Amino acid sequence: MSDQKPPSAPPPFGEVSRRSFLRNSAILASGAAALAASLAPLRELSNYTSVELFLQKHYKELTPAEMQKVLDRIAREVEQQYHIRPRVRDYKPMDGVEFVYCLNLTRCIGCRKCVHACVAENNQSRNPEIQYIRVLKMPHGSLDMERADHNYAPASVPEKGFFYMPVQCQQCKNPPCVKVCPVKATWQEPDGITVIDYDWCIGCRYCEAACPYFARRFNWTKPSIPKERLNPEMSYLGNRPRRQGVMEKCHFCIQRTRQGKYPACLEVCPAGARKFGNALDPESEVAYILKNKRVFIQLKEELGTSPRFFYYFDV
Amino acid sequence: MSLRTKIRNYFVFLWRCARIAFAGDSRYYAWMGFLSIIILLGINAYAKQFVHGLIVTGMSDQVSWGVYIANFTFMVGIAAAAAMLVIPVYIYNNKELHDLVIFGELLAVAAILMCLAFVAVDLGRPDRFWHLIPGIGKFNFPGSMLSWDVIVLNGYLLLNVHICGYLLYCRYLGKTPAKWFYIPFVFLAIAWAVSIHTVTAFLYVGLGGRPFWNSSIVGPRFLASAFTAGPALIILALQVIRRVTDYHIHDRALLTLRSIVQVSMLINVFLLVNEIFKEFYTRTSHVASSRYLYFGLHGHHALVPWIWVAIIFNLVSMTLLVLPLSKSLRYLNVACVLAITGIWIEKGMGLVVPGFIPTPLGEMVEYSPSLNETLVCLGIWAFGILCYTIFLRMSIPILQGRLSRANEGLPDVHLVNAR
Amino acid sequence: MQFICEMSATVKTNWVLRVLTALFLGLAMAFLCNGWGYSAKLFPIPLVDTNFISTATVRMSAADLIRSGGDTSDFECYACHERNKPFKLKFDAEGDVLVPKEHANIVMGHGRHHRNNNCFNCHDETNLELLQTRDGRHLKISDSPALCGSCHGPTYRDWEAGVHGRTSGYWKRDLGPIDRKVCTSCHNPHSPPFPSRQPAPGPHPLHPAVDGKLIARSES
Numbered sequence: 001m002s003d004q005k006p007p008s009a010p011p012p013f014g015e016v017s018r019r020s021f022l023r024n025s026a027i028l029a030s031g032a033a034a035l036a037a038s039l040a041p042l043r044e045l046s047n048y049t050s051v052e053l054f055l056q057k058h059y060k061e062l063t064p065a066e067m068q069k070v071l072d073r074i075a076r077e078v079e080q081q082y083h084i085r086p087r088v089r090d091y092k093p094m095d096g097v098e099f100v101y102c103l104n105l106t107r108c109i110g111c112r113k114c115v116h117a118c119v120a121e122n123n124q125s126r127n128p129e130i131q132y133i134r135v136l137k138m139p140h141g142s143l144d145m146e147r148a149d150h151n152y153a154p155a156s157v158p159e160k161g162f163f164y165m166p167v168q169c170q171q172c173k174n175p176p177c178v179k180v181c182p183v184k185a186t187w188q189e190p191d192g193i194t195v196i197d198y199d200w201c202i203g204c205r206y207c208e209a210a211c212p213y214f215a216r217r218f219n220w221t222k223p224s225i226p227k228e229r230l231n232p233e234m235s236y237l238g239n240r241p242r243r244q245g246v247m248e249k250c251h252f253c254i255q256r257t258r259q260g261k262y263p264a265c266l267e268v269c270p271a272g273a274r275k276f277g278n279a280l281d282p283e284s285e286v287a288y289i290l291k292n293k294r295v296f297i298q299l300k301e302e303l304g305t306s307p308r309f310f311y312y313f314d315v
Numbered sequence: 316m317s318l319r320t321k322i323r324n325y326f327v328f329l330w331r332c333a334r335i336a337f338a339g340d341s342r343y344y345a346w347m348g349f350l351s352i353i354i355l356l357g358i359n360a361y362a363k364q365f366v367h368g369l370i371v372t373g374m375s376d377q378v379s380w381g382v383y384i385a386n387f388t389f390m391v392g393i394a395a396a397a398a399m400l401v402i403p404v405y406i407y408n409n410k411e412l413h414d415l416v417i418f419g420e421l422l423a424v425a426a427i428l429m430c431l432a433f434v435a436v437d438l439g440r441p442d443r444f445w446h447l448i449p450g451i452g453k454f455n456f457p458g459s460m461l462s463w464d465v466i467v468l469n470g471y472l473l474l475n476v477h478i479c480g481y482l483l484y485c486r487y488l489g490k491t492p493a494k495w496f497y498i499p500f501v502f503l504a505i506a507w508a509v510s511i512h513t514v515t516a517f518l519y520v521g522l523g524g525r526p527f528w529n530s531s532i533v534g535p536r537f538l539a540s541a542f543t544a545g546p547a548l549i550i551l552a553l554q555v556i557r558r559v560t561d562y563h564i565h566d567r568a569l570l571t572l573r574s575i576v577q578v579s580m581l582i583n584v585f586l587l588v589n590e591i592f593k594e595f596y597t598r599t600s601h602v603a604s605s606r607y608l609y610f611g612l613h614g615h616h617a618l619v620p621w622i623w624v625a626i627i628f629n630l631v632s633m634t635l636l637v638l639p640l641s642k643s644l645r646y647l648n649v650a651c652v653l654a655i656t657g658i659w660i661e662k663g664m665g666l667v668v669p670g671f672i673p674t675p676l677g678e679m680v681e682y683s684p685s686l687n688e689t690l691v692c693l694g695i696w697a698f699g700i701l702c703y704t705i706f707l708r709m710s711i712p713i714l715q716g717r718l719s720r721a722n723e724g725l726p727d728v729h730l731v732n733a734r
Numbered sequence: 735m736q737f738i739c740e741m742s743a744t745v746k747t748n749w750v751l752r753v754l755t756a757l758f759l760g761l762a763m764a765f766l767c768n769g770w771g772y773s774a775k776l777f778p779i780p781l782v783d784t785n786f787i788s789t790a791t792v793r794m795s796a797a798d799l800i801r802s803g804g805d806t807s808d809f810e811c812y813a814c815h816e817r818n819k820p821f822k823l824k825f826d827a828e829g830d831v832l833v834p835k836e837h838a839n840i841v842m843g844h845g846r847h848h849r850n851n852n853c854f855n856c857h858d859e860t861n862l863e864l865l866q867t868r869d870g871r872h873l874k875i876s877d878s879p880a881l882c883g884s885c886h887g888p889t890y891r892d893w894e895a896g897v898h899g900r901t902s903g904y905w906k907r908d909l910g911p912i913d914r915k916v917c918t919s920c921h922n923p924h925s926p927p928f929p930s931r932q933p934a935p936g937p938h939p940l941h942p943a944v945d946g947k948l949i950a951r952s953e954s
Contacts, residue, residue, distance in 0.1 A: 027751050030758035031351065037762035038359035044366050049442050058446075058453045094906075112934035116786045127779045128370065129938045134676060145677035146603055150937060156930040167676055176524060182461035183446040184453045200453070202446055203369075203439015206461050208379040212524025214676045217376050218439065220940060221368035226781060244368040245439030260909030262902060267789045271928060272900035272920065284905070285896040292895075300675075303523045314892075341746035348754035352761060359765050375940040680939065 047081075048244075058184065059197040059237070067236070070199075074240055078232075081241075082225075086232040088240055091258035093191035099252055099308065100192070100279040100286040101263075102296070103166065106314040107273035110135055110157040110164030114265035114274065118168075121253060121264035122239040123231050125223030132250035133168040133265060134214060143297070168265070169194065169215040169250035170299060170307030177207035177216060186247070192308050193252050195237040203245040212300050213307075216249045252276070279308075286310075327723060328487055332709040335718065339708065342559070350701040357694010360687045361436055369439055372688040377680035378671040380437070382692050385663030387433035389544070390426045390699070391515045392537060392662065394471065396545015397423035398508030399575050405501050411568040414714060417482060418556065419549055420475045421706040423508075427472040429699035436691050460518045467511045474504045479710070487713050488720045512537050519670065527604035527670045532590055537662070539583035544658040546572045546579070547651035552703075554644070562711050566644070573647055577636040580654060584633050587626075587661075607679075608669040615672070617681045622665050628657030779938050786934040789902070795918035797876035809875050811862035821859060823852065843925035856881060856923070882917045893917070 052073055056062075062070060071088045078086045115133045124130040136148035140161055148165075158164065175194050178186050185201040188194045208216040222244045234240040235255035242248050253263035257276070266274040277284035289312055290296070296312035298305075339347070364371045374381045400419035403409035435441060446452035447465055456462040478500050485492040516537040519528035550572050557564045594605040606612050611619050635641045635650035673679050684692070712718035791798075799806050807813070814836065815821070824832040829848045833840055844850045853859075858866040865873040867884040883890030892898035896912075899920060904910035920928065 023748060023751055026755045027758070030755040030762070034352075034355050034758040034762040034765070035358070037765035038355045039362050040765050040768065041359065041362040041366050054442060107928075109928065109930070110933060111786075111931055112936065113786050116782045116934050117789075119782070120787045126781060127776050128940050129779055131937055134937065136676060144600065145675070146600065146673060148677045150676070150678050153933065153936055155932060157933045158930060176522065180459050180461065180521070182455050182459040182465065183443075184455045185446070200443070200446060201440065202443045204434075204437065204461065205379040205439070206459070206518075208376065209671070210522050210524060212675045214376075214674050214678070218379060219368065220370035220375070221776075229781070243440075247439075257905070260904045260906030262905050266900075267902055268787060269900060270792050270920070270931070272898065272915070275897060277905045285901065288895040288897050300524070305523075314898075340743060341750045344747060344750045344754065348750070348757070351754075352757060355758075355761055355765075370940065373941065 047077075053199060056199050058200050060187075071236065074234070074236070078230075078234070078241060082227050082230050084227065084230055084232050086230075086234045086240075088234045088236065089255070090236040091238075091254060093189050093193075093258065096280055097191045097278045098280050099171065099257060100277065100290070101171070101252070101309045102275040102286050102289045102293075103309070103311050104271075104273040104275070104314060105163055105165060105311050107271045108135075108164045108166060109271050109273075110137055110152070110159075110162075111270060113268045113270060114166055117264045117268035118250070118253075120229060121231055121256070122251075123225055123234070123241050124217075124248075125219065125242075126226065126229070127224050128220055130217045130219070130223065130248065132215070132217065132248075133166050136165045136167060137162050138165055165311065166265075167213055167215070167299065168309070169252075170213050170305065170309040171250075171252065173306035173308065174304060176210040176212065176303075176305060180206045180210045182206065189237075191258075193254060193257075194249075195251055195254065196247055196249065197237070198240070198242050198246045198248065201246040203247065205247065207247060212303050212305060216247050219244050219246055219248065324488070324720065325484070328484060328720075331718060331723075335712065336705045336708050343708070347701065347704065350697045350704070353697035354694050354701065356690050357692075357697065360690035360694065363687055364436070364691065365441070369437075371685060373683050373685045374688075375680060375682070377674045377678060378668060378682035380667050380671070381682055382664065382684045382688060383433050383437040385667040386692055386695070387430050387437070388515055388537075388667065389659050389663045390429045390433065391468070391512055392541030392658075393545045393548060394423040394426035394430065395508040395512040395538070395541045396549070397475065398505045399542050399546050399579075400549065400572075401501060401505055401508075403571065403575075405498070405505075409571060411565060411571050415549075415553065415564065415568055417479055417710055417714065418553065418707070420479045420504075421710060422545075422549060422552065422703060423475045424472060424479065425699045425703040425706065427468055427475070428702055429695055430468055431472075432695045432698060433692075436695070460514060460521050463514045464511075464518060467507065467514050471504070471507050471511050474500055474507055478504060479706075483710055483713050486716075487718065509538065512541050519666070522670075524675050525670045526601035528666075530590065530593075532586055532593075533666075536583065536586045536590065539579055539586055540658045540662050542579040543576055543583050544655050544662075546575045547654045550576070550651050551648065551655075554648070556707060556711070560707075560711050562715060569644065569647070570642060573636070573641060576651065576654065580629070580633045580636050583658070584629055587629070603673055604669040607672050608665060612673065613679050615679050615681050617683060618664065618668060621660050625657045625660035625665060628653040629661065632657060777938075777942050780935075782934060791900070791915055791919040792929060792931075793919065793922065795876070795878060795916050797878070797916055798919060800876055809863065815862055818860075821862075823854070825851070841922075841925045843927070844923070878916050878918045878923065882923075 050073075052069075056070060057066070067090055071090060075086055075088045078084065078088070112133075112135050115131050115135060118124070118132050119126070119130075122132065124132070134150060136145065136150060137152040137159070138144075138148050140163060152159075171192055171194055173188075173192070175188060178188055178194060182204060183200060183202055186194060186196045186207055203218070205218055208218060219242050223242055225241060230241075231239060233255060235258075238251050238254035253261075253265075257263055262276055263274075266276050275285045275289060277286040279286050279290065281287060290310065293312045293314075296310045298307045298310060360371075372381060372383075397419040400412055400416050404412050404416050435444070438444065447454065447462075449456065449466075454462050454465075456466070478497055481497050482492055513534050516534035519525070520531065520533045521529075523529055550569055553564050553569060553572075556562055591605075591609075594602050603612060607615065608618050608622050610616070632650045632653035635646055635653070641647045641650050668682050672681065709718075794802070794804065796806070796809060798804075799809075826832055829851065831842060831851045831853065833842060842851060854866075855868070856865055858864040858872055861872070863875060865875060865877065865881045867873065867881055869884065871880075871884075873881050879890065879893060883893070889898050896914070899917070900915045902913040902915070904912055917923070922929075
């Protein structure tokens with residue numbers, strides 16, 4: 001810091017410099033103390049990241065050996081936190097498969113079982129709550145989302161005069177969320193599933209703004225999953241526990257469907273309203289629906305996103 | 316002159332600039348101390364956000380951007396507006412504004428620094444910032460408008476740092492700047508200024524799922540409002556400079572800026588009218604967000620008072636600017652303050668938040684910034700103002716010739732009391 | 735203020751710096767005490783009842799009961815009825831069948847008309863442990879789809895394609911078995927409309943304290 005001397009009457013040199021030195025040290029020290037103290041909340045930081053995680057490469061650049069190391073790291077971290085040894089795998093897409101989901105609006109009764117089966121299968125945070133599926137209660141005769149009720153809680157469903165429309169990631173062929181991601185942390189796989197590399201996402205939430213279906217969810221804080229509800233069958237792009245500050249969303253239960261199983265939301269549906277399969281297989285249920293059911297809707301078709309999620313009716 | 320001397324001279328220049336930033340009278344210390352305290356409050360609030368996550372803000376999955384991005388958008392406009400000082404000087408050879416160009420560009424530098432800070436605090440994983448660095452990370456260019464924004468903002472920062480730094484250093488050395496070394500950059504910066512704000516508008520415009528933003532008029536409106544608020548802020552800043560230093564700024568310069576603000580404000584209000592007409596006359600289902608903003612929707616109307624205040628401020632400011640009354644500085648100042656406030660509301664909260672309400676699935680969740688979020692914002696504002704103060708503290712003595720190569724040997728005493 | 739104005743520049747500067755030093759120290763203390771801002775507490779959200787994540791169908795079909803070794807006594811008709819003795823149905827004035835008190839658990843509600851109010855439309859009157867179709871085929875009690883399909887053609891066609899009702903297990907047949915639910919896994923044959931049920935809890939907002947009043951919007 002420079003000395004403060006009125007040019008008209010300079011005081012004796014030594015005295016001022018000593019006094020000003022003390023004064024300057026005092027203000028510098030107090031300023032530094034305040035700066036250090038302002039960082040006090042960082043004391044509570046635990047398990048935010050690790051050297052391995054910080055330096056980890058993008059999913060598509062990992063060699064099989066590196067991927068194995070990453071999977072081991074994830075298993076280790078899960079075991080440390082939950083004292084359960086998970087089975088973490090990286091399932092690859094199958095050749096000749098394009099997943100499609102069909103949902104029968106005539107059958108859905110709005111029981112929200114799919115919502116909670118999904119939460120259980122995919123290790124979503126229970127508090128704050130992260131849910132991939134939103135069930136809309138809509139008055140008969142309208143698809144106007146603005147008239148939808150998200151928080152219905154009657155004694156029993158279905159209610160007269162309404163139909164129910166579960167909405168989750170539509171796995172668009174032309175996904176706006178993928179286009180806007182500045183770091184390619186989300187992309188479309190060959191089997192049609194749009195996935196997120198939770199270890200690459202920077203949490204800018206641009207994809208959340210871009211999604212026309214309110215399908216993406218952000219980890220606003222550390223997710224919390226009760227130990228007894230942890231699903232230990234995990235996959236890298238799927239249901240492994242996420243960290244604070246990253247996006248997640250429905251991935252058609254990649255850890256189930258890439259092993260040939262049906263997704264969890266389908267398995268729990270009491271009304272059989274949900275149908276899933278390989279659209280490229282003419283014998284599949286979804287191929288039958290797309291061929292034989294006359295009325296089906298792709299939500300917000302006018303946006304050109306071309307969802308792989310079809311709503312249909314029994315007529 | 317040998318290369319060694321040149322390098323030595325440059326470092327002496329930097330060292331003297333750094334020293335002078337810490338030297339001033341009691342008012343300077345009080346002002347800098349005040350800003351530091353606000354910055355510390357901001358740092359503390361950000362530390363909490365870093366630990367607990369963005370849950371400490373008022374944002375949610377429904378309204379996933381808030382005041383951070385709103386302020387970011389506004390500040391990009393302020394930065395772009397520096398071009399409005401440069402154009403008259405370099406294209407129309409306006410002498411009044413010549414020396415003031417530096418002040419405008421320094422404001423742009425401070426504004427860009429604020430922009431970068433606002434984006435950084437909005438990130439959920441700031442530790443993964445390096446994923447955004449082209450070459451090292453995985454940059455989604457040209458697909459993502461955000462990657463364009465990273466390029467144009469940092470490019471604009473470098474351009475302005477180069478132009479200001481070079482001109483000031485030449486002044487310090489007492490030599491005439493080599494035209495080829497800055498004039499091309501000046502013209503590039505003019506085009507670039509338009510591009511930073513257009514790209515920022517495209518961030519919103521490109522989202523088909525958000526009809527409130529998916530409108531081609533957003534880009535032009537951004538430019539018009541930026542070229543209103545930016546020069547208005549410079550008018551105020553120049554008067555502050557004139558008052559607290561002995562740097563002479565002629566009223567004529569302020570009045571030149573007034574005519575820029577005047578025209579931009581007229582265009583801004585005209586474009587606003589266009590937007591409102593299109594939304595409310597056609598009344599498609601896409602009007603929901605606008606209805607929420609201007610009149611409230613389904614019993615939710617948090618933004619209604621704000622937007623009407625903004626509209627009234629804009630209209631009063633426009634009226635004042637059009638009337639000859641505002642040739643008096645007192646009224647001009649009132650008009651500028653109203654314009655800046657009005658545009659900050661309209662373009663920040665009034666643009667970002669209603670885009671999310673109702674959600675694409677028709678849910679109504681409102682947003683209001685939390686205390687913690689507000690402290691972070693105030694901290695960044697204070698940081699920007701602190702940067703601008705320091706830039707002025709360095710540049711004014713250089714422009715006045717008080718700080719120069721010629722007086723290198725002298726103590727910097729005479730600088731301190733430049734009021 | 736008078737006092738401040740009279741001070742010399744140096745004294746004023748010293749004074750400002752002293753005040754700032756004090757303010758910085760005060761601020762440091764306040765930061766350490768964490769006097770304001772965010773508290774890490776979240777509003778509790780009860781864990782959802784595991785019934786809501788059970789994959790069980792709404793009822794057990796005869797086939798399910800037999801397979802799981804459950805109580806099939808309901809299907810042992812001749813524990814009470816007498817073999818080879820013709821059984822006479824009684825009807826009320828409206829033409830609705832009168833359900834005997836031994837079968838009081840049966841609610842007759844198949845279809846919106848009275849024509850289906852006859853037990854022997856589906857049960858074989860000569861052998862109560864069998865089902866019979868309108869075209870005279872006799873079916874085991876666990877073979878509901880063929881019976882239902884004899885009237886509900888389009889639905890049966892969808893069911894055969896795996897599109898009506900739930901198909902569980904593996905979408906890729908060569909990787910694992912599929913589990914076809916039958917009609918009576920979900921529909922009560924005597925009263926087939928799908929039963930209503932309690933819905934699982936709805937979503938909880940991220941900021942309930944802030945927008946508790948903002949979030950609830952029910953049009954029902």
